[in-house]
Amino acid sequence: MFVKNEVLEQMKSRRSVRRYKSDMVPEELIEAVVTAGTEAASGMNRQTPVVIAVTNKEIRDRLSAVNAEIAGRGNSDPFYGAPVVLAVVARKEGTYIYDGSLTMGNMLLAAHSLGLGACWIHRAQQTFERPEWIKWLKSLGLEGEYEGIGFCILGYSDGEEPKALPRNEGRVIRVK
Structure with a gap:
């Protein structure tokens, strides 16, 4: 039996969206999603993840192009036409990968709860290993690794x- 409350219902109904309208998301909704990300739990409260909210079409399109190149997808748009890209990077210390994953999860759920479509797109690691994008991070004040x-x-x-x-069977083991 599934206990019902608003948060749990949002978790059950959230899905990845892969087709978007070109309409820009209002700033207050973007801010709400970003805030949800920064409220994620982090190991030892280090708060290593940083969210970079990209609404600049030129930068968004450059990120899309490098993502497509890394994926070997030619001129396709791996961001599926979404007008907003929230790039999550994390300072390399402690549990940063897990902390960044929680940041992503919080943002995906927050977007859904606000009536927005969202999807986790990979290849951020490879993108931000490239000299051009390391330089870009530094231009945003993100020094270090x-x-x-x-x-x-x-x-x-x-x-x-x-x-x-349907959810796969056998994903929960109870030890009493």
Whole structure:
């Protein structure tokens, strides 16, 4: 039996969106999603993840192009037309990969709860290992060793959101 409350219902109904309208998301909704990310738990409260909110179309398109190149997808848009890209990078210390993953998860759930589509896009690690993008991080004031964790793309879904697939059996083992 699944206990019902608003947060748990949002967790059950969230799905990755892979088709977006070009309409820009209002700044207050972007800020709400980013804040949810920065409220994520982190090991020893180090708070190593940083969220870079990209709404500049030129930068967004450059990130998309490098992501497509890394993936070997030619001229496709791995960001599926989403107008907002929230890049999560984390300072390389402690549990930074896990902390950055929690940041991503919080943002995905927050976006869904606000009526936005969102999807985790990989290849942030490879993107932010490239000299051009290391230089870009430094231009934003991020000195030191950072690793890309993921891209949370955001926007308004263009069509119906995907339906949930059945959950795999055997994913919970109870020890009493």
